[in-house]
Amino acid sequence: xxxxxxxxxxxxxxxxxxxxxxxxxxxxxxxxxxxxxxxxxxxxxxxxxxxxxxxxxxxxxxxxxxxxxxxxxxxxxxxxxxxxxxxxxxxxxxxxxxxxxxxxxxxxxxxxxxxxxxxxxxxxxxxxxxxxxxxxxxxxxxxxxxxxxxxxxxxxxxxxxxxxxxxxxxxxxxxxxxxxxxxxxxxxxxxxxxxxxxxxxxxxxxxxxxxxxxxxxxxxxxxxxxxxxxxxxxxxxxxxxxxxxxxxxxxxxxxx
Amino acid sequence: xxxxxxxxxxxxxxxxxxxxxxxxxxxxxxxxxxxxxxxxxxxxxxxxxxxxxxxxxxxxxxxxxxxxxxxxxxxxxxxxxxxxxxxxxxxxxxxxxxxxxxxxxxxxxxxxxxxxxxxxxxxxxxxxxxxxxxxxxxxxxxxxxxxxxxxxxxxxxxxxxxxxxxxxxxxxxxxxxxxxxxxxxxxxxxxxxxxxxxxxxxxxxxxxxxxxxxxxxxxxxxxxxxxxxxxxxxxxxxxxxxxxxxxxxxxxxxxxxxxxxxxxxxxxxxxxxxxxxxxxxxxxxxxxxxxxxxxxxxxxxxxxxxxxx
Numbered sequence: 001x002x003x004x005x006x007x008x009x010x011x012x013x014x015x016x017x018x019x020x021x022x023x024x025x026x027x028x029x030x031x032x033x034x035x036x037x038x039x040x041x042x043x044x045x046x047x048x049x050x051x052x053x054x055x056x057x058x059x060x061x062x063x064x065x066x067x068x069x070x071x072x073x074x075x076x077x078x079x080x081x082x083x084x085x086x087x088x089x090x091x092x093x094x095x096x097x098x099x100x101x102x103x104x105x106x107x108x109x110x111x112x113x114x115x116x117x118x119x120x121x122x123x124x125x126x127x128x129x130x131x132x133x134x135x136x137x138x139x140x141x142x143x144x145x146x147x148x149x150x151x152x153x154x155x156x157x158x159x160x161x162x163x164x165x166x167x168x169x170x171x172x173x174x175x176x177x178x179x180x181x182x183x184x185x186x187x188x189x190x191x192x193x194x195x196x197x198x199x200x201x202x203x204x205x206x207x208x209x210x211x212x213x214x215x216x217x218x219x220x221x222x223x224x225x226x227x228x229x230x231x232x233x234x235x236x237x238x239x240x241x242x243x244x245x246x247x248x249x250x251x252x253x254x255x256x
Numbered sequence: 257x258x259x260x261x262x263x264x265x266x267x268x269x270x271x272x273x274x275x276x277x278x279x280x281x282x283x284x285x286x287x288x289x290x291x292x293x294x295x296x297x298x299x300x301x302x303x304x305x306x307x308x309x310x311x312x313x314x315x316x317x318x319x320x321x322x323x324x325x326x327x328x329x330x331x332x333x334x335x336x337x338x339x340x341x342x343x344x345x346x347x348x349x350x351x352x353x354x355x356x357x358x359x360x361x362x363x364x365x366x367x368x369x370x371x372x373x374x375x376x377x378x379x380x381x382x383x384x385x386x387x388x389x390x391x392x393x394x395x396x397x398x399x400x401x402x403x404x405x406x407x408x409x410x411x412x413x414x415x416x417x418x419x420x421x422x423x424x425x426x427x428x429x430x431x432x433x434x435x436x437x438x439x440x441x442x443x444x445x446x447x448x449x450x451x452x453x454x455x456x457x458x459x460x461x462x463x464x465x466x467x468x469x470x471x472x473x474x475x476x477x478x479x480x481x482x483x484x485x486x487x488x489x490x491x492x493x494x495x496x497x498x499x500x501x502x503x504x505x506x507x508x509x510x511x512x513x514x515x516x517x518x519x520x521x522x523x524x525x526x527x528x529x530x531x532x533x534x535x536x537x538x539x540x541x542x543x544x545x546x547x548x549x550x551x552x553x554x555x556x557x558x559x560x561x562x563x564x565x
Contacts, residue, residue: 036260039260040267041258041267077558088549089547089551091368147556151556152558154554154556155558223262223263227492231492231493231496235493239488239489241319241503242316242507243322245319245504245511246319246321246322246511247322250330253515
C-alpha cells in the first residue's frame with residue numbers, strides 16, 4: 001500500500017511542470033569589453049533581455065520582476081572604526097571583507113521590498129542590502145559586524161561604486177526589458193559579472209550570468225604593462241623625466 | 257579637461273593637477289623643502305590611492321628640487337661637500353626607516369605612529385623656529401641689535417668632536433660625527449613618514465649647525481634630489497605604484513612653481529623666511545593634532561589591501 005502511494009506521488013510530481021524550467025532568460029550586453037583610453041571618464045553598458053516561455057506554460061497572473069546584479073573585480077577590504085581613547089580618536093576595531101566586490105550595483109524593475117519578502121530576499125541574495133548582510137560576506141561577530149557592513153556600503157556608495165536603482169530595469173513589453181549599468185570612472189579595470197534574476201510572485205524562475213571586462217588600451221595599457229614587467233626601466237624613465245624637466249626649467253629661467 | 261591615469265586607474269582634471277603642482281612647487285622652492293608632506297594629503301584627498309600618491313609625488317620632488325639645486329649651484333649657494341655627507345648618512349637612515357615601516361605595519365599601529373610623529377616633529381620644530389624669529393623681531397623693534405648668529409670661537413661643544421672637517425662654503429668647521437648622526441635621523445624619519453625630511457633638515461642646518469640661510473636651501477635641495485631619486489626608483493620596483501602620467505603633470509606644474517618660489521625666497525629677509533616656515537610647520541602639525549582629537553564625522557574608513565582579479 002505504501003509502495004503504491006509513493007508511486008502515485010512520483011507520477012503526480014512528474015506531471016506538474018517544474019516552475020523553474022517554465023521560463024528562461026535570454027540576455028545581451030551592448031558591449032562585452034569596455035576600453036579605457038586617456039579620455040575615459042566613465043561610461044554605461046546597456047543590457048537587453050527577453051523572457052522565453054515554453055509552449056506548455058500558461059501566462060502568469062502576476063507580472064515578471066527582474067533584478068540585475070553587477071559585481072566588479074574582488075578586493076580585500078578592511079573597514080576600521082575610530083573610537084575615543086582618552087582625548088584621542090584612534091582606529092580601534094576592524095572588520096575584514098576578504099572578497100568584497102570593488103563595484104556592486106543592483107538594478108530592479110520595482111523596489112526590492114515589493115518583489116520578494118524579507119526572509120526570502122536574504123536567502124536568494126536579491127537586493128544590495130541582502131548581499132552586504134549575507135553571512136558569507138564577512139566573518140560574523142554576532143551583531144558587532146553590522147555597523148562595519150553598513151559603513152562599507154555607505155563609504156562605497158559615496159564614491160558611486162555601490163548603488164541600487166529601484167527603477168533601473170524597464171520593461172519594453174511584458175517579456176522584453178532593458179537596463180543601463182552605470183560605470184563611474186573610478187570603477188577599476190577587470191572582469192565584471194552581470195547576474196540577471198527573473199522572479200514572479202516572490203519565486204525565482206530563472207537566473208543567468210553574463211560577463212564583461214574593462215581593459216586599458218593603447219598608451220594606458222602599455223604604461224600598465226611597463227610598470228609591471230619592466231619596473232626598473234619604468235622607474236628609471238620616470239626619474240629621467242623628472243631630472244630632465246628640472247634641468248630644462250633651470251635653463252629656461254636662467255636668463256631673466 | 258580630464259585625463260585617465262593608467263596606474264591610479266581613475267581620471268583627473270589636468271588643470272587641477274598642474275595647479276597643485278605649481279602651488280606645492282612654489283612653497284618647495286621658497287623654503288628649500290620637498291613639499292611631500294603637503295602634496296601627499298592633497299593627492300589622497302582627490303581620491304588617488306595612498307600608495308600611488310606617496311610614490312608618485314616623489315617624482316615631482318625630484319624635478320622641483322633639481323631646478324632649485326641647479327639654480328643654487330650657479331649662484332654658488334650649494335655646499336657639495338656638506339651635501340655629500342648628509343646624503344651618505346641619509347641613505348643608511350632611509351634603509352632603517354623602511355624596515356621600521358614594515359615592522360610598525362605588522363604591529364597594526366602604523367597610522368598611529370605616523371600621526372603622532374607628524375604632530376611631534378612639526379610642532380616641536382615649528383615652535384622652536386617661531387620662538388626664535390619672534391625674539392628677533394622683538395629685539396629689532398626695540399632698536400637693539402640682534403646677537404650675531406655666530407661669533408668667532410663661539411661653538412657648540414658637539415661641533416668640536418673628533419674628525420673635524422672644513423666646509424668653506426657653509427662657513428663651518430666641525431666634526432662630521434654630529435652631521436652624520438643627524439642625517440641618519442632625517443633619513444630614518446623621512447622613510448618612516450613618507451616625506452623627504454627637508455623640513456627637519458632646513459631648521460637643523462640653520463640652528464644646530466649655524467649654516468648661512470642661502471647655503472642651507474641649496475644644500476638641502478641637493479640632498480633631497482639624491483635621496484628622493486632612490487626612493488622613486490624603489491617605489492617603482494617594489495610597489496609598482498608610480499603613475500608616470502600623474503608624475504609628468506605634477507612635474508610640469510612643479511618646476512615652474514619652484515622657480516618662482518626660489519625667486520621669491522631670495523627677496524625675503526632671512527628672519528621673515530624663518531617666521532613663514534615656522535608658521536607653515538605649525539599649521540601642518542596643528543592639522544594632524546586636530547585629526548587626532550576632534551570627533552570624526554565619519555568614524556569608519558576603508559582600505560583596500562589587495563585587488564583580486
